[in-house]
Structures are given as structure tokens and as C-alpha cells.
């Protein structure tokens with residue numbers, strides 16, 4: 052996992068003084084040098100690789116063998132790109148991603164926004180590990196939502212696609228109320244500070260010309276803050292990768308595939324391997 | 328660990344702090360429990376961990392006679408078996424989905440949880456009126472020292488107060504933390520009971536000072 | 545009445561909650577507090593040089609202290625929330641209104657540090673927060689011995705609304721609420737009030753709704 056790309060800050064908030072943060076237990080500094088170049092420095096002063104993409108600065112402690120994953124929608128004209136800002140959570144970075152892949156909690160945690168009783172049923176959907184791109188994909192996920200997006204008025208059945216292109220990142224495509232032929236893109240970029248601590252950087256690429264930027268940010272922050280109190284209270288703190296510790300059902304097939312994919316790649320930072 | 332025929336009772340909460348239809352977290356040496364009371368008044372104690380994805384059940388909610396998890400709404404009976412999985416409304420949950428439960432007894436306004444399988448019932452506290460529970464960052468010895476009293480075999484420390492007695496029923500949470508249930512004997516009028524609340528605050532401060540000086544590493 | 549509001553701010557939530565409980569309609573103006581720091585921009589500094597939110601505007605009245613806003617809403621729409629039935633009650637309301645500032649400084653500070661990465665001495669903030677919670681817990685135990693379920697009376701007042709948000713969100717700042725049974729009962733009583741609204745971090749009391757009926761044969 053050391054050779055993967057991770058988000059380490061908002062590009063728009065870079066300053067010359069540099070921000071002290073951490074990546075997988077190592078203190079790092081993210082800043083801008085005199086020429087305006089973005090620099091990420093590791094604990095021993097070594098220069099770490101940098102990418103500027105999707106509103107964020109990306110870096111790695113190792114030597115990334117793959118380029119940062121693509122989000123083609125990020126280059127599509129007409130979309131609004133929204134930096135939602137950082138939220139720190141005392142949980143495993145992998146638990147944060149897994150929660151993002153889950154719809155069954157909507158009626159109980161995002162009540163009257165993303166879900167509401169009695170509409171709790173999760174219909175069958177499709178999950179696969181796409182070998183060609185080495186990503187986890189869940190498609191045809193449908194869920195009844197009272198207020199699916201800031202731009203939605205009234206309840207609709209929303210369709211979702213989830214994609215996990217990197218161990219601590221997920222991209223969600225969801226029904227776009229103003230443009231039925233397109234998908235809104237909402238991402239969760241997670242910076243692992245430690246195995247049980249992460250900074251979460253949500254980011255969005257939306258078709259919505261009417262809602263104010265602040266309203267869009269507040270909507271997404273609301274959703275994420277509702278999840279935060281769940282994430283800080285799961286036991287164990289680390290994500291169990293071995294079966295037996297937790298009980299998945301059909302509604303959890305995305306999580307099952309995600310855990311299997313993590314295990315296959317030995318992506319175990321933030322995971323617990325042996326059931327205790 | 329406890330064999331099938333041994334065990335003990337530990338006082339985890341006052342009855343008045345757990346109204347019908349609510350759940351609260353309580354600590355026993357083995358960890359946290361979700362202590363809850365059904366709408367009809369029955370108490371139950373479940374492990375504070377939902378078998379689905381590990382969410383603490385003490386953050387959940389009680390409807391009727393079942394405890395539901397706040398994360399995905401799975402609900403559990405007092406015996407620990409799963410009753411409902413909202414994501415699959417037509418599914419009857421298999422018997423194998425269970426949350427671990429502990430025996431609970433309630434007497435004289437105090438709720439006790441069994442560690443292991445104790446024979447008999449928890450000690451009676453007739454004549455004592457529960458006042459409040461509070462947690463001190465101090466061990467039992469520091470609290471006894473602060474109270475200037477001795478600890479009875481049931482773990483009760485007695486402090487004279489005016490014409491009556493303040494009784495401290497102690498329950499060890501961990502090395503430096505003790506749950507104190509304050510019970511009153513012969514203290515009935517409102518002003519004296521309020522004074523007793525204030526004196527337990529002072530006692531806790533004193534015990535925590537002693538603990539910091541003498542017991543903490 | 546116009547409220548300059550941030551959805552994650554417990555102080556702003558006090559005003560939204562009070563307005564909801566007293567059925568006052570607010571004109572909400574969202575402020576990009578995080579990540580945008582809009583409250584430190586020229587436009588909002590002109591309204592509130594202290595650079596804090598909430599700000600409540602009603603004609604030429606501009607309020608920047610949340611306790612004053614609570615009193616204003618109550619006085620206009622629901623004076624029973626002012627808690628003036630007796631000298632003791634009025635004094636207790638003032639006592640807890642002032643005390644709420646300590647909650648903001650301690651538990652609120654811990655929350656900003658832990659959650660939104662604002663600078664702060666987290667250990668000191670949490671210690672101060674625990675002391676404040678213990679004081680509130682003891683106050684509620686005393687009130688229950690007087691036969692009263694809320695901070696100043698046997699009905700909720702502005703004092704309860706001033707204290708509730710930072711207390712119930714204490715875990716956001718790494719301060720657990722498990723050891724406070726009286727606070728748990730009080731917070732539940734407030735959450736069960738008619739017209740109560742939540743903010744992110746405070747979950748719906750699902751038990752207030754009956755178990756949904758399941759159609760036979762649905763799968």
C-alpha cells in the first residue's frame with residue numbers, strides 16, 4: 052500500500068509555509084516553494100512524488116507503479132467541481148471507504164435525506180472486480196431517497212454506481228436530477244494518517260447550475276458528519292478482513308468484494324487479519 | 328475465566344437512569360455492554376457490538392421489546408437473537424445471528440449484571456435509597472481513603488452525613504476508574520439530599536487527588 | 545429574520561433549534577465557514593467584527609451572541625421559554641446561559657481541533673470539557689431532586705438550548721458522554737420535544753416512530 056497515491060491536501064489551500072500532516076504514520080509537509088511548485092516532503096526531508104488532480108494534492112511514501120487513477124468526468128465541460136474540505140475521523144481509513152460503499156444505512160443514519168423507513172429494502176445489484184482495470188465496481192444499485200441531492204425536490208429512486216480505484220478512494224456515480232442522461236460524481240478521498248486515524252477529503256463534480264456552492268458543500272458535509280459518529284464507534288476499530296468477525300448479507304456484497312480485493316493485494320494498512 | 332457455575336454480580340446502573348424504551352452503555356471488566364429496557368419494562372444486557380458491522384449497540388434504539396442498531400437497523404430480542412434485517416424485509420434472520428447477552432437482575436433500585444454464571448441473586452440493599460451514579464478517575468482504595476471509611480465485603484463504603492449515612496456502592500471499571508453508586512440511608516429531605524450530591528462531588532475530587540498522588544504511575 | 549448559518553456549527557444550531565421549537569421561520573443564509581473561511585471575509589466582518597457566526601439580523605437589530613439570539617426568539621415568539629416564573633428560575637437561566645460559554649470554549653474547541661483540524665491544546669480542552677460536563681451533570685441531578693427535568697425549571701428554557709448542542713456533540717471532540725446518566729436523560733427529554741430538529745452528529749430518535757409494517761411476501 053506504500054506505493055499507492057494518497058490525498059494530502061487541497062490544492063486551493065496550499066501556502067508557502069507548508070502544512071504539517073502525516074501519511075501512514077510518517078510526518079510530511081505539504082506546501083509550495085518559491086517558484087510556485089507544489090512540494091511534499093517526507094519525515095527525513097526527502098522529496099515525495101506529487102500529482103495535482105481533482106482539487107487535491109496527491110503523494111506517496113513509496114514509488115507508485117501506476118499513474119493516479121482517472122476520473123474522466125473531471126475533464127467534462129459543464130460540471131462544477133466542489134472541494135468539500137477536510138474532516139478528521141478516528142477510524143480506520145478502510146472503514147471510512149467501506150461506509151461510503153454502503154446504502155443500507157441511509158434510512159437510519161441519513162434519515163429523511165438519503166433514506167427513510169419504511170423504504171429500507173436493498174434490491175439486488177451487481178458487483179465485480181474488474182480485472183482489466185483492477186478496480187471494484189458495484190452497479191445497478193437502486194435506493195429510494197427522500198432528498199437525494201441538493202438539486203432534488205421530493206423523493207425519487209436513485210441509481211448508484213460505486214467504484215474503488217485505490218485502497219482508500221472511492222468514486223460514486225449517482226442519478227443526476229437536472230440531467231437524466233448524466234451521472235453526478237461524488238468522491239471520497241481518504242488520507243491515512245495512521246491505521247486508526249484518517250483525514251477524509253470529499254470532492255464532487257456535479258451538473259447543478261442553480262444551487263449555491265456553499266449549499267453544495269454544506270449538503271455533503273452534513274452527510275459525512277452523520278457518518279462520522281458511526282465510524283468512530285465501530286468495534287474493532289480496524290477493518291476485519293477475515294470472515295467470521297462480522298456478518299454480511301446480500302446488501303453488503305460491495306463490502307465483501309472490497310474486503311476480498313484488499314486482501315488479494317495485501318492492502319492491509321488499517322485492516323485486522325486474524326479474527327479475535 | 329468463569330466456569331459454568333461460578334461468577335459474580337456487578338452493579339452497573341441505577342434503575343432510575345434507565346427508563347422504559349431506552350438503552351445506555353455500561354462498563355464491566357470484559358468491556359462495554361448495551362444495557363436496555365423494553366417498552367414493557369424488562370431489562371437486558373447485550374454485548375456492545377452489533378454482529379453485522381461492529382457498531383456499538385448502546386448507540387441504538389429500543390422499539391417495543393427489541394433493541395435496534397443505529398447503523399443498519401438490525402434488531403435483537405432480549406435473548407440476543409436477531410429479529411429483523413431492514414435491508415431484507417422478507418427475510419427471517421437465521422438463528423446463527425446473535426448478540427452475546429448477560430444475565431441481569433434488578434433490585435432495590437439498582438441494576439446488576441452477571442459476570443459468568445453466579446449462583447443466587449445480587450446482594451440486597453433494603454433500606455438504601457439510590458441517589459446517583461458517578462464515575463471517578465480513581466481506584467477503589469483511593470475512594471475508600473478519601474471517604475475515610477472501610478469497604479464492606481459487598482464493596483460498600485459508608486460515610487456519616489448529618490443524621491444519616493451516604494453509602495457508596497463501588498464497581499471497578501479498570502485500574503484507574505471506578506463507578507460509584509451513591510445510596511442514602513436515613514437522609515430523606517430534599518435539602519439534605521442535595522447536600523449529599525454536593526458532598527459526593529467533593530469526595531470524588533479528593534479521591535482523584537489521592538489516586539493521582541499515590542496510585543497512578 | 546436572517547440567520548448567517550453554518551450547518552456544522554453547534555452555536556448556529558442553537559438558533560435553528562430554538563426557532564424550530566418556537567415555530568419561528570428563519571431566512572437562512574449559509575456561510576462557507578469550512579473550508580472557505582467566509583466568516584473572516586470583509587462582508588461578514590462588517591456585520592460582526594469579531595468574525596464569528598451565527599449572526600442574526602432583524603431589521604436594524606444585529607445580534608452576534610447566540611444567547612442573546614435565544615432570548616430574542618423566545619421573547620418574540622414564546623416567552624415561556626425565558627424561564628421567569630421565580631427569582632431562582634430567572635437566576636438559573638442566567639447562570640446556565642453564562643456557563644454555556646465555557647462549553648463552547650472547551651468542548652467546542654476540542655471539536656474544532658479534532659474534527660476540522662483547528663489549532664488547539666487538545667488535552668487541556670478535553671480536561672476543561674470534562675469539568676464542565678461534571679458540573680452540568682451535578683446540576684441536573686440536583687434539579688431532579690427538586691422535581692425538575694430541565695436546567696432551570698420543569699420545562700425547557702433558553703438555558704437548555706444554550707447548553708444542549710456542545711454537550712451532545714462532545715464525542716466529536718473525543719470527550720465521551722458514557723459516564724453521565726443525568727445528561728443522557730436530559731438530552732433525551734430535549735430530543736423528544738415537539739418540533740425538535742437535529743444537526744449532523746445527532747441521530748434521529750427512531751424509537752419515536754413505530755416499527756414499519758412489513759407486507760407479507762415481500763422479499
Ligand code: FES
Nearest residue numbers: 377379380396399
Ligand atoms: S452494524 Fe449493526 S446493523 Fe449494521
